[in-house]
Amino acid sequence: xxxxxxxxxxxxxxxxxxxxxxxxxxxxxxxxxxxxxxxxxxxxxxxxxxxxxxxxxxxxxxxxxxxxxxxxxxxxxxxxxxxxxxxxxxxxxxxxxxxxxxxxxxxxxxxxxxx
Amino acid sequence: xxxxxxxxxxxxxxxxxxxxxxxxxxxxxxxxxxxxxxxxxxxxxxxxxxxxxxxxxxxxxxxxxxxxxxxxxxxxxxxxxxxxxxxxxxxxxxxxxxxxxxxxxxxxxxxxxx
Numbered sequence: 001x002x003x004x005x006x007x008x009x010x011x012x013x014x015x016x017x018x019x020x021x022x023x024x025x026x027x028x029x030x031x032x033x034x035x036x037x038x039x040x041x042x043x044x045x046x047x048x049x050x051x052x053x054x055x056x057x058x059x060x061x062x063x064x065x066x067x068x069x070x071x072x073x074x075x076x077x078x079x080x081x082x083x084x085x086x087x088x089x090x091x092x093x094x095x096x097x098x099x100x101x102x103x104x105x106x107x108x109x110x111x112x113x114x115x
Numbered sequence: 116x117x118x119x120x121x122x123x124x125x126x127x128x129x130x131x132x133x134x135x136x137x138x139x140x141x142x143x144x145x146x147x148x149x150x151x152x153x154x155x156x157x158x159x160x161x162x163x164x165x166x167x168x169x170x171x172x173x174x175x176x177x178x179x180x181x182x183x184x185x186x187x188x189x190x191x192x193x194x195x196x197x198x199x200x201x202x203x204x205x206x207x208x209x210x211x212x213x214x215x216x217x218x219x220x221x222x223x224x225x226x227x228x229x
Binding site: 031045058094107 | 147157159166222
């Protein structure tokens with residue numbers, strides 16, 4: 001069965017802290033994605049990766065970075081958390097690499113609050 | 116720029132009713148369209164994926180259709196149940212996006228009353 005897991009369901013951090021959100025998939029998928037979801041704005045892509053050590057910016061990369069050292073793991077890093085990064089963060093994966101056009105599978109989400 | 120719209124934003128129906136959720140997109144150059152379900156505070160669950168060459172897909176009580184030329188998709192739910200209450204999102208994978216990146220609609224919040 002398809003499985004995408006995220007390290008935390010809920011997280012509370014202070015302004016200025018460095019925050020790591022971890023995502024792991026067990027489907028041997030090439031592609032992994034980080035989205036954030038906000039009321040009224042919907043889901044927006046932050047970054048995606050189509051292979052180990054490869055990354056591409058999405059629509060809203062400012063204030064974020066990512067790391068993909070292993071195929072199954074994709075990390076989202078908030079270098080210095082700010083209150084406007086309070087949001088629901090969703091990780092997803094799919095197969096196919098850059099030419100991929102396959103079904104995306106999502107994790108359970110991490111609700112991050114920055115105070 | 117591709118835009119995805121879902122109307123209505125919210126829908127309330129009595130249990131047992133058949134219903135249709137609508138999704139429209141502005142650019143027909145897509146690889147596929149995917150329907151998701153999201154329960155409050157949870158992640159997205161994939162329901163159906165329709166490739167651009169397909170007209171419809173079925174899974175149990177769900178049927179999704181795709182009319183690429185008119186930029187429309189519908190999700191038909193037969194014999195609705197209270198457990199179907201959730202937000203339903205559609206998303207398209209534009210041809211100009213590498214890696215299968217998706218563009219999402221805002222969702223339709225469905226409430227099925229017992």
